[in-house]
Amino acid sequence: xxxxxxxxxxxxxxxxxxxxxxxxxxxxxxxxxxxxxxxxxxxxxxxxxxxxxxxxxxxxxxxxxxxxxxxxxxxxxxxxxxxxxxxxxxxxxxxxxxxxxxxxxxxxxxxxxxxxxxxxxxxxxxxxxxxxxxxxxxxxxxxxxxxxxxxxxxxxxxxxxxxxxxxxxxxxxxxxxxxxxxxxxxxxxxxxxxxxxxxxxxxxxxxxxxxxxxxxxxxxxxxxxxxxxxxxxxxxxxxxxxxxxxxxxxxxxxxx
Numbered sequence: 001x002x003x004x005x006x007x008x009x010x011x012x013x014x015x016x017x018x019x020x021x022x023x024x025x026x027x028x029x030x031x032x033x034x035x036x037x038x039x040x041x042x043x044x045x046x047x048x049x050x051x052x053x054x055x056x057x058x059x060x061x062x063x064x065x066x067x068x069x070x071x072x073x074x075x076x077x078x079x080x081x082x083x084x085x086x087x088x089x090x091x092x093x094x095x096x097x098x099x100x101x102x103x104x105x106x107x108x109x110x111x112x113x114x115x116x117x118x119x120x121x122x123x124x125x126x127x128x129x130x131x132x133x134x135x136x137x138x139x140x141x142x143x144x145x146x147x148x149x150x151x152x153x154x155x156x157x158x159x160x161x162x163x164x165x166x167x168x169x170x171x172x173x174x175x176x177x178x179x180x181x182x183x184x185x186x187x188x189x190x191x192x193x194x195x196x197x198x199x200x201x202x203x204x205x206x207x208x209x210x211x212x213x214x215x216x217x218x219x220x221x222x223x224x225x226x227x228x229x230x231x232x233x234x235x236x237x238x239x240x241x242x243x244x245x246x247x248x249x250x251x252x253x254x255x256x
Contacts, residue, residue, distance in 0.1 A: 202229035
């Protein structure tokens with residue numbers, strides 16, 4: 001049985017997933033009840049350790065952003081292999097290279113935007129499931145992220161962000177789930193016997209999977225509505241545990 005990444009105090013979509021790594025715990029900033037997770041891999045994996053080592057470095061580096069200010073919107077002068085990461089000085093590049101070597105990971109490169117769902121299915125060699133595709137991007141290693149809209153059989157609708165990180169690749173994207181104590185968390189096994197970790201909070205939900213080939217994290221942009229929580233988007237619906245379990249059965253986990 002796979003070990004889960006949440007102690008369960010963990011899950012930061014900064015970088016590419018603004019709304020918002022698998023998991024870990026960062027000392028919380030109590031004013032915001034800040035709980036971060038990496039979407040890179042399962043707890044204890046090389047991907048997980050590398051993501052947190054990089055995150056801790058970047059949190060303590062250039063704290064006044066003076067070096068970033070010097071670079072501004074201009075070229076960094078660094079090798080283009082760092083283009084897919086938040087690297088803007090040679091010191092940062094050297095640190096990232098050190099982490100990659102330490103954990104035997106490779107970088108994402110050659111990102112392509114996905115305008116049509118068929119572009120994703122061609123790369124995956126199969127249909128991922130039942131939902132409306134709303135655009136995303138994919139790397140040369142087949143790690144990808146996209147936005148989607150799900151309409152349930154009973155008419156409920158909600159948006160989600162789907163991220164897949166192929167094992168052996170370094171990923172720096174994190175997610176802030178704020179107060180983890182507000183989430184109901186449980187294990188679920190799909191019809192095709194894929195074990196998942198499901199988390200349902202007041203204003204968002206999470207689906208986490210550690211497959212043979214990748215780590216998958218789905219950030220559902222609605223929750224239970226408990227405590228007067230609001231939606232990210234108008235016209236969407238709150239969900240219950242049964243809705244989240246129904247949603248994951250719409251997806252083809254066998255190709256992930």
